[in-house]
Amino acid sequence: xxxxxxxxxxxxxxxxxxxxxxxxxxxxxxxxxxxxxxxxxxxxxxxxxxxxxxxxxxxxxxxxxxxxxxxxxxxxxxxxxxxxxxxxxxxxxxxxxxxxxxxxxxxxxxxxxxxxxxxxxxxxxxxxxxxxxxxxxxxxxxxxxxxxxxxxxxxxxxxxxxxxxxxxxxxxxxxxxxxxxxxxxxxxxxxxxxxxxxxxxxxxxxxxxxxxxxxxxxxxxxxxxxxxxxxxxxxxxxxxxxxxxxxxxxxxxxxxxxxxxxxxxxxxxxxxxxxxxxxxxxxxxxxxxxxxxxxxxxxxxxxxxxxxxxxxxxxxxxxxxxxxxxxxxxxxxxxxxxxxxxxxxxxxxxxxxxxxxxxxxxxxxxxxxxxxxxxxxxxxxxxxxxxxxxxxxxxxxxxxxxxxxxxxxxxxxxxxxxxxxxxxxxxxxxxxxxxxx
Amino acid sequence: xxxxxxxxxxxxxxxxxxxxxxxxxxxxxxxxxxxxxxxxxxxxxxxxxxxxxxxxxxxxxxxxxxxxxxxxxxxxxxxxxxxxxxxxxxxxxxxxxxxxxxxxxxxxxxxxxxxxxxxxxxxxxxxxxxxxxxxxxxxxxxxxxxxxxxxxxxxxxxxxxxxxxxxxxxxxxxxxxxxxxxxxxxxxxxxxxxxxxxxxxxxxxxxxxxxxxxxxxxxxxxxxxxxxxxxxxxxxxxxxxxxxxxxxxxxxxxxxxxxxxxxxxxxxxxxxxxxxxxxxxxxxxxxxxxxxxxxxxxxxxxxxxxxxxxxxxxxxxxxxxxxxxxxxxxxxxxxxxxxxxxxxxxxxxxxxxxxxxxxxxxxxxxxxxxxxxxxxxxxxxxxxxxxxxxxxxxxxxxxxxxxxxxxxxxxxxxxxxxxxxxxxxxxxxxxxxxxxxxxxxxxxxxxxxxxxxxxxxxxxxxxxxxxxxxxxxxxx
Numbered sequence: 001x002x003x004x005x006x007x008x009x010x011x012x013x014x015x016x017x018x019x020x021x022x023x024x025x026x027x028x029x030x031x032x033x034x035x036x037x038x039x040x041x042x043x044x045x046x047x048x049x050x051x052x053x054x055x056x057x058x059x060x061x062x063x064x065x066x067x068x069x070x071x072x073x074x075x076x077x078x079x080x081x082x083x084x085x086x087x088x089x090x091x092x093x094x095x096x097x098x099x100x101x102x103x104x105x106x107x108x109x110x111x112x113x114x115x116x117x118x119x120x121x122x123x124x125x126x127x128x129x130x131x132x133x134x135x136x137x138x139x140x141x142x143x144x145x146x147x148x149x150x151x152x153x154x155x156x157x158x159x160x161x162x163x164x165x166x167x168x169x170x171x172x173x174x175x176x177x178x179x180x181x182x183x184x185x186x187x188x189x190x191x192x193x194x195x196x197x198x199x200x201x202x203x204x205x206x207x208x209x210x211x212x213x214x215x216x217x218x219x220x221x222x223x224x225x226x227x228x229x230x231x232x233x234x235x236x237x238x239x240x241x242x243x244x245x246x247x248x249x250x251x252x253x254x255x256x257x258x259x260x261x262x263x264x265x266x267x268x269x270x271x272x273x274x275x276x277x278x279x280x281x282x283x284x285x286x287x288x289x290x291x292x293x294x295x296x297x298x299x300x301x302x303x304x305x306x307x308x309x310x311x312x313x314x315x316x317x318x319x320x321x322x323x324x325x326x327x328x329x330x331x332x333x334x335x336x337x338x339x340x341x342x343x344x345x346x347x348x349x350x351x352x353x354x355x356x357x358x359x360x361x362x363x364x365x366x367x368x369x370x371x372x373x374x375x376x377x378x379x380x381x382x383x384x385x386x387x388x389x390x391x392x393x394x395x396x397x398x399x400x401x402x403x404x405x406x407x408x409x410x411x412x413x414x415x416x417x418x419x420x421x422x423x424x425x426x427x428x429x430x431x432x433x434x435x436x437x
Numbered sequence: 438x439x440x441x442x443x444x445x446x447x448x449x450x451x452x453x454x455x456x457x458x459x460x461x462x463x464x465x466x467x468x469x470x471x472x473x474x475x476x477x478x479x480x481x482x483x484x485x486x487x488x489x490x491x492x493x494x495x496x497x498x499x500x501x502x503x504x505x506x507x508x509x510x511x512x513x514x515x516x517x518x519x520x521x522x523x524x525x526x527x528x529x530x531x532x533x534x535x536x537x538x539x540x541x542x543x544x545x546x547x548x549x550x551x552x553x554x555x556x557x558x559x560x561x562x563x564x565x566x567x568x569x570x571x572x573x574x575x576x577x578x579x580x581x582x583x584x585x586x587x588x589x590x591x592x593x594x595x596x597x598x599x600x601x602x603x604x605x606x607x608x609x610x611x612x613x614x615x616x617x618x619x620x621x622x623x624x625x626x627x628x629x630x631x632x633x634x635x636x637x638x639x640x641x642x643x644x645x646x647x648x649x650x651x652x653x654x655x656x657x658x659x660x661x662x663x664x665x666x667x668x669x670x671x672x673x674x675x676x677x678x679x680x681x682x683x684x685x686x687x688x689x690x691x692x693x694x695x696x697x698x699x700x701x702x703x704x705x706x707x708x709x710x711x712x713x714x715x716x717x718x719x720x721x722x723x724x725x726x727x728x729x730x731x732x733x734x735x736x737x738x739x740x741x742x743x744x745x746x747x748x749x750x751x752x753x754x755x756x757x758x759x760x761x762x763x764x765x766x767x768x769x770x771x772x773x774x775x776x777x778x779x780x781x782x783x784x785x786x787x788x789x790x791x792x793x794x795x796x797x798x799x800x801x802x803x804x805x806x807x808x809x810x811x812x813x814x815x816x817x818x819x820x821x822x823x824x825x826x827x828x829x830x831x832x833x834x835x836x837x838x839x840x841x842x843x844x845x846x847x848x849x850x851x852x853x854x855x856x857x858x859x860x861x862x863x864x865x866x867x868x869x870x871x872x873x874x875x876x877x878x879x880x881x882x883x884x885x886x887x888x889x890x891x892x893x894x895x896x897x898x899x900x901x902x903x904x905x906x907x908x909x910x911x912x913x
Binding site for chain 2: 042
């Protein structure tokens with residue numbers, strides 16, 4: 001689409017400011033099942049998000065059709081939307097910041113250039129490794145996915161920004177079986193450097209977890225000491241990300257309303273948003289509104305320091321945007337709970353009677369970001385006198401996210417970037433209700 | 438199905454000759470099947486907060502997906518380019534996954550067949566934004582005036598008009614327009630620093646005429662009622678107990694506990710607890726379960742599946758015996774069975790695979806009153822939230838949005854925060870009462886080929902024993 005033509009026509013029809021956000025994506029994904037290529041997918045797509053201000057209200061149009069002939073339709077729809085919008089929020093298109101940080105590791109050309117045959121062979125090697133790992137290995141799938149995303153942001157206030165990032169993940173999923181039970185294992189490693197994909201290490205982790213879970217049974221319902229693995233905490237944490245959004249706070253849908261500068265978690269809890277994190281495909285130097293992103297502490301030693309803002313929420317609160325205007329709302333870039341000093345083994349050993357939870361399921365429905373309550377399916381190990389006694393499954397662990405932050409007694413030194421885009425260490429919680437047999 | 442005189446131009450998203458050329462190019466390296474899926478889509482999402490329209494997002498998408506298969510191996514590529522050279526190049530690049538010479542001759546495309554079963558009276562594009570906003574405000578009013586503890590109300594109105602054109606090397610050449618509309622209201626009740634949410638809504642495979650029959654006020658009030666009830670509810674006790682799962686959205690238990698594990702996606706790879714179980718008893722005698730993609734204007738219905746074959750009514754379980762899986766074309770080859778018209782995808786960005794459509798447990802002969810009366814102690818899960826399953830071993834979970842304890846055969850105090858967990862292979866045998874009040878409800882189902890509209894449904898049922906997880910230590 002001819003952007004100049006779009007901007008000119010928009011101006012002629014009374015749109016005071018306009019912004020485009022162009023995203024070009026390429027994607028490759030491969031899955032190997034039982035030694036053969038089961039899925040091979042390639043794509044190349046573009047989409048354009050157009051936001052325009054008319055009568056101080058913002059209309060939005062998203063299109064994958066990029067021909068000049070839809071320009072009139074785009075503008076007319078934006079104006080029609082703006083006329084109906086009666087929200088009291090301001091509509092803002094940003095003139096830009098003086099400086100944007102240069103991120104040098106979010107695009108790795110070598111990843112794209114690496115021959116696809118090498119990627120396939122690596123997956124096949126992993127498949128073979130898993131099959132030969134143990135005779136109880138019943139079903140094996142290995143997978144690789146690679147994405148490149150180029151973003152261009154331009155607006156009528158002269159802002160012109162560009163960002164290119166790529167990322168990939170490699171992993172596997174297995175089903176293991178013995179005479180009486182059947183268990184699954186799954187994990188992926190995320191990076192944009194192919195050399196990071198140590199397939200033996202990934203595969204071993206997946207296989208060991210699944211095999212160790214064979215024979216898992218519920219524990220009696222009771223309150224137990226809990227250690228969440230870094231991965232299990234990531235699933236839980238990602239379900240509650242929205243509580244930091246100033247948009248949620250202003251709409252009375254966040255538990256953190258009115259809690260700024262108050263102690264809301266244990267001293268051991270520090271949570272940051274790090275938009276410059278190395279090797280995260282989400283890392284960005286500007287948000288969707290064109291505001292420069294910034295590193296910030298959300299919770300420092302248990303004290304709530306700031307909410308996340310976009311231009312509109314910031315203006316309402318009389319502060320500056322924190323560079324977290326994404327997708328028409330507010331969200332973190334790379335949310336991270338800072339690692340502590342405890343070793344996972346020491347945390348497990350410190351439990352008299354507890355559960356080491358390695359995985360939770362059902363967070364999309366069983367975790368309520370407004371009330372903070374959750375009750376989730378969990379699996380892991382029953383721990384007695386500091387020793388893992390047996391695998392546990394089909395239990396639930398319940399609590400309230402804010403209460404849980406207060407009850408954290410140990411924080412692991414094993415922070416890991418998860419599939420959900422949040423980085424979390426393992427943590428120990430004083431006590432939580434568990435439902436089982 | 439085919440009306441001779443009609444103008445089919447509007448469905449020709451790409452020229453027939455170009456489609457044929459893509460299909461041929463895809464077969465050049467020895468594949469035995471090629472398919473082109475073309476999609477044109479217009480959608481709108483409106484959101485109101487505190488009764489004021491905050492967002493009006495319109496979107497327009499167009500894309501082409503090309504799939505090539507050789508036996509059980511299949512490869513997929515997609516783009517949103519309309520340019521013939523780009524599309525041929527895409528097919529050629531993709532065909533490089535195989536390295537042989539032409540082995541399969543393409544069957545000429547049949548005359549374009551237009552699916553006509555699910556007719557729409559008022560298309561979303563014919564409705565003025567102003568009239569859509571009125572619907573939002575009506576629901577807001579009903580919810581916000583319900584009670585003073587209701588502190589926030591958000592209403593979402595979504596509409597979607599998708600035109601698909603599907604052609605394959607076996608001569609299939611079909612098209613249809615799928616329209617869907619949905620409105621959801623979510624209310625937040627707050628008192629004493631506590632907050633709880635409730636939501637309610639409905640949708641359809643009809644056009645805007647649907648909102649004339651939908652009880653908009655009723656759903657707005659319902660969202661508020663649930664939020665208020667849960668605000669003053671106790672924490673749910675934990676432990677194993679009988680659970681009565683109410684009708685309509687309660688059907689999510691079958692969807693998670695069993696439905697996903699009957700999809701060929703997992704069955705064909707021997708990765709389902711129900712692999713190899715056809716013809717055997719997998720549920721209690723009183724359980725009959727159906728997946729029906731042909732229900733007129735159903736939320737999960739269509740004329741054709743996303744491989745271009747007619748949607749069907751499938752009896753999955755008949756009197757407790759596994760009768761049919763849901764099977765797509767490629768997995769059919771793996772399983773040595775016929776496809777069942779079950780192939781679906783979110784959009785052109787996904788290769789299709791076997792998915793549920795409108796799935797429900799059939800009516801039994803008890804009544805809800807009888808079931809409650811016959812339960813001394815347990816949980817009544819009146820409204821369910823969503824859930825998930827791992828088909829690899831059948832372990833599932835789902836959350837209860839609105840629950841009550843049952844004591845001495847009567848509904849007692851409301852309880853909040855309950856999750857139910859169990860195993861799909863096990864739970865179906867434990868259904869011991871089924872009521873006669875079958876209803877279906879709208880949901881979105883996320884899995885291998887993306888997020889798709891799917892109905893869940895059931896009459897009220899009782900499960901003898903299931904693990905209930907709440908915050909309170911279990912005690913009667």
